[in-house]
Amino acid sequence: MSRPEILFPLFAELETLDGVGEKTARAFEALEVRRPKDLLFLLPSSGTDRTRRASVRDVTPPATLTVEVEVGSHVPARKKGGPYRVNVRDARLDWALVFFHARGDYLQTLLPTGQRRLVSGKVELFDGLAQMVHPDHVLRPEEAGDLPAYEPVYPLTAGVTQKLIQKAVAGALIRAPVLPEWIDPALKAREGWPDWREAVAAAHAPKDAAGVAHTHPARQRLAYDELFAHQLTLSLARQKMRRGKGISSTGTGALQRKVLGSLPYAPTAAQERAVQEIAADMASGLRMNRLLQGDVGAGKTLVAFLALLVAVESGGQGVLMAPTEILARQHLEALQPLAAAAGVRVDILTGRDKGAERAAKLADLAAGRIDILLGTHAVFQKGVEFQDLRLAVVDEQHRFGVAQRMELGAKGQAADVLVMTATPIPRSLALASYGDMDVSVLDEKPAGRKPIKTALVSAARSDEVVDHLRRAIAEGRQAYWVCPLVEESEVVDLASAVERFQHLRAALGEGRVGLVHGQMPPAEKDAAMARFVAGETAVLVATTVIEVGVNVPNATIIVIERAEIFGLAQLHQMRGRVGRGTQGSTCLLMYQPPLTEGGERRLKTIRDTEDGFRIAEEDLAMRGAGDLIGTAQSGLPKFRVADLERQSALMAVAQMDARALLAADPALEGPRGKAARLLLWLLDQDRAIRLISVG
Known part of the structure; x- marks a missing residue:
C-alpha cells in the first residue's frame, strides 16, 4: 500500500522548505523533525505577548x-x-x-x-x-x-532559532492540504473541534496564552488525532490477532472443582468473574488476548491456574511464562499442591535443564504427557514443541510488548493469550499500552488477608527497629530488610547492603540473617532465598531484587531503608511481600530527614492506602506517564501533542471510536475509513498500515 499522493508535499525533504539547508536539516533532527509534516506537529510550547x-x-x-x-x-x-x-x-x-x-x-x-x-x-x-x-x-x-500580537515560542535545539522555526513552519503550513474528516461527526460537533487543516493553522498561530494550553480546541483535536491513530493501530493488531481462527476450548469444570474443593477458602467474587470472562473467551472461536490486572495479593495465580485447567479439560496443554527463574520455581511450588488435587502433571523448563533430563521433558511435552509447562522465555526456543497448546499465560507484562504477544501466539497455532500484571495501571495508560487487549481486573483482596500496618520511622530510630525485629524473631516470625540502590555505582550500594547485613548479624545472631543482592551469582542468590523460604534464616537483607512475586507467608515485617528515594509503585510492590499469611504484618518505611515535599507526599500516600489503583493514579499525577511504566521498556508511544496525564479521558473515547469504526468498516474502505488511512500515514503508524495491507 503506497503513500497517498495528497501527502507527498508533506513527506518531501526538509531542504525543500525556504531557509532550510542541509546543516539546519541535521539540527532539526534533534527535535525529531525530519519531514515538513513533522513541523506541523512541533507545536509552540508558550508565547510572547507582542x-x-x-x-x-x-x-x-x-x-x-x-x-x-x-x-x-x-x-x-x-x-x-x-x-x-x-x-x-x-x-x-x-x-x-x-x-x-x-x-x-x-x-x-x-x-x-x-x-x-x-x-x-x-x-x-x-x-x-x-x-x-x-x-x-x-x-x-x-x-x-x-x-503577530502574540508570538509563538517553539522548543529549540542547537543550530535552530525561533525565527528559523517560524519560517520553516510557515512553509510547511502552505503545504498542508485540506483532508477528509476521520473523526466521528457527532463527536467533533459535540466537542466543537475545528477541521484538521484549521486546527494545525490555529495551533501555530495562538492569539493568547489560552491558545497554547492543552485545553484549546485546536490542540485537543490534534491530540485526539494522535490518540485515535494509536488506538486504531492497536485495534487493528487486536483484530488481526482475533481473526486468527482461534481454537474453541470448552472446559468441563471437573478439574477446577477438584482444585476449589481442596482450598481452605472460597475464591473472591472478582476471581470468579475473571475466570468466567477468560473461560468465555477460550470457548469462543476467536483468539483470546486478555490482560489480567490485579493488585499485589489479589490472587492472580489461582485465576491463571484455573484458566490453564480449562485448556487441560478440553484436551489441550497450557504454558505459564515467568520473567525469571526464581519466579518460575515459585509458581511451581505454589501450584504443585493444586495440580496434585486436580491430578494433572505440571513441569518446569528453564535454561538450566540440560542433556538427557531436558530431552526427556521435551519428549513428554511433545507427546502430551505434560499438561501444564512452567518456565522462563526458554519455552520459546527451537525444539520446544507442544502436542496441543491451547493457552499461554505470561506473568509480569512490561517485559513483553505487542510484538512478543504475537510471536507467542504463533507457538500454538492459535493459542489463547492471557497476560498477568501485578502493577495496577491507571486506565488511560492501560489503554495506551494494552489497547489491543481485553481487560479483567481483580479488585478485591482474598478472604483472610489482614491489612498491613504501615509506619514512617526516621533513620535515627534504627536501633528501636532492630529491637522490634529481635522480639518478632523470638516469636518465630521472619522479616525482610530492603537496602536501597542509592548511588549509581553498584559497588557503593553493595557496601551499604553488606554493612547492614553485618550490623544485623551482630545484633541478631550469626546464622539468623541472610543476604541477597544483584552482584551475586544466581545459584548463591537462589540458595539464600531458599534458606529464607525454609525458615533457616529469620531476616533477609536484600537490595530491591525481592520486588516481584516472592512468597513467604511467615514473613510479617518488611523494613525499607531510605524509603523516600523509591517510587510509589515500587514501595507498594515491596510492601506486598508481607501480609501473605494469616498473621498481621507491618511495613516500616525508614527515611532520612529532612524529606522533600514529593518524598513526604509519596510516603504518606503509601502509609494511608493499600489500594494499588489509587496509588497508581497518584503516581501518574506525581511522576508523569513515561516514568510510571519506565518508557524504555513500556512500549508506551511517544505522543507529540497529546498529554496522557492531562488528556487521559480522550484516550478512552479514542479507543471506543477506533473499535466502532473497525467494527463497521474492518478494511477501512468507506469514506471515513479512507480518511483514517490518511491519518495513519500522516502520523507514521506504519505498523497499522502493514496490518491493513496484509489484511
Missing part, C-alpha cells in the same frame, strides 16, 4: 515591549566588547537600545538616525534608565503587520 504599546511607560520592567520609536544618535562602545548604545524616543520617553559585539556599520543600516522603527524585546531598568538589550525584532513601520 501587543503594541505607545511608550515604555506602559509596562513595568522587566517586561516584553513592542513600541514604535524614532531613532536618535548612535554611541559606539568605548572599549572592545563594551555596550554600543542607540538612543531612541517613543511617544513619551527617551531611552536606549543596547548591543554587544555588534558591528557599527550593520547597526547604522538597521537603525538609521532620524527614521522610525518598530522594536520588540525585553525592557529592563539599568541605573534607573530603561534599556532594551538586543531587541528580538526591528521592523520598518510598513512591516509592522508581519509581527
Whole structure:
C-alpha cells in the first residue's frame, strides 16, 4: 500500500522548505523533525505577548515591549566588547537600545538616525534608565503587520532559532492540504473541534496564552488525532490477532472443582468473574488476548491456574511464562499442591535443564504427557514443541510488548493469550499500552488477608527497629530488610547492603540473617532465598531484587531503608511481600530527614492506602506517564501533542471510536475509513498500515 499522493508535499525533504539547508536539516533532527509534516506537529510550547504599546511607560520592567520609536544618535562602545548604545524616543520617553559585539556599520543600516522603527524585546531598568538589550525584532513601520500580537515560542535545539522555526513552519503550513474528516461527526460537533487543516493553522498561530494550553480546541483535536491513530493501530493488531481462527476450548469444570474443593477458602467474587470472562473467551472461536490486572495479593495465580485447567479439560496443554527463574520455581511450588488435587502433571523448563533430563521433558511435552509447562522465555526456543497448546499465560507484562504477544501466539497455532500484571495501571495508560487487549481486573483482596500496618520511622530510630525485629524473631516470625540502590555505582550500594547485613548479624545472631543482592551469582542468590523460604534464616537483607512475586507467608515485617528515594509503585510492590499469611504484618518505611515535599507526599500516600489503583493514579499525577511504566521498556508511544496525564479521558473515547469504526468498516474502505488511512500515514503508524495491507 503506497503513500497517498495528497501527502507527498508533506513527506518531501526538509531542504525543500525556504531557509532550510542541509546543516539546519541535521539540527532539526534533534527535535525529531525530519519531514515538513513533522513541523506541523512541533507545536509552540508558550508565547510572547507582542501587543503594541505607545511608550515604555506602559509596562513595568522587566517586561516584553513592542513600541514604535524614532531613532536618535548612535554611541559606539568605548572599549572592545563594551555596550554600543542607540538612543531612541517613543511617544513619551527617551531611552536606549543596547548591543554587544555588534558591528557599527550593520547597526547604522538597521537603525538609521532620524527614521522610525518598530522594536520588540525585553525592557529592563539599568541605573534607573530603561534599556532594551538586543531587541528580538526591528521592523520598518510598513512591516509592522508581519509581527503577530502574540508570538509563538517553539522548543529549540542547537543550530535552530525561533525565527528559523517560524519560517520553516510557515512553509510547511502552505503545504498542508485540506483532508477528509476521520473523526466521528457527532463527536467533533459535540466537542466543537475545528477541521484538521484549521486546527494545525490555529495551533501555530495562538492569539493568547489560552491558545497554547492543552485545553484549546485546536490542540485537543490534534491530540485526539494522535490518540485515535494509536488506538486504531492497536485495534487493528487486536483484530488481526482475533481473526486468527482461534481454537474453541470448552472446559468441563471437573478439574477446577477438584482444585476449589481442596482450598481452605472460597475464591473472591472478582476471581470468579475473571475466570468466567477468560473461560468465555477460550470457548469462543476467536483468539483470546486478555490482560489480567490485579493488585499485589489479589490472587492472580489461582485465576491463571484455573484458566490453564480449562485448556487441560478440553484436551489441550497450557504454558505459564515467568520473567525469571526464581519466579518460575515459585509458581511451581505454589501450584504443585493444586495440580496434585486436580491430578494433572505440571513441569518446569528453564535454561538450566540440560542433556538427557531436558530431552526427556521435551519428549513428554511433545507427546502430551505434560499438561501444564512452567518456565522462563526458554519455552520459546527451537525444539520446544507442544502436542496441543491451547493457552499461554505470561506473568509480569512490561517485559513483553505487542510484538512478543504475537510471536507467542504463533507457538500454538492459535493459542489463547492471557497476560498477568501485578502493577495496577491507571486506565488511560492501560489503554495506551494494552489497547489491543481485553481487560479483567481483580479488585478485591482474598478472604483472610489482614491489612498491613504501615509506619514512617526516621533513620535515627534504627536501633528501636532492630529491637522490634529481635522480639518478632523470638516469636518465630521472619522479616525482610530492603537496602536501597542509592548511588549509581553498584559497588557503593553493595557496601551499604553488606554493612547492614553485618550490623544485623551482630545484633541478631550469626546464622539468623541472610543476604541477597544483584552482584551475586544466581545459584548463591537462589540458595539464600531458599534458606529464607525454609525458615533457616529469620531476616533477609536484600537490595530491591525481592520486588516481584516472592512468597513467604511467615514473613510479617518488611523494613525499607531510605524509603523516600523509591517510587510509589515500587514501595507498594515491596510492601506486598508481607501480609501473605494469616498473621498481621507491618511495613516500616525508614527515611532520612529532612524529606522533600514529593518524598513526604509519596510516603504518606503509601502509609494511608493499600489500594494499588489509587496509588497508581497518584503516581501518574506525581511522576508523569513515561516514568510510571519506565518508557524504555513500556512500549508506551511517544505522543507529540497529546498529554496522557492531562488528556487521559480522550484516550478512552479514542479507543471506543477506533473499535466502532473497525467494527463497521474492518478494511477501512468507506469514506471515513479512507480518511483514517490518511491519518495513519500522516502520523507514521506504519505498523497499522502493514496490518491493513496484509489484511
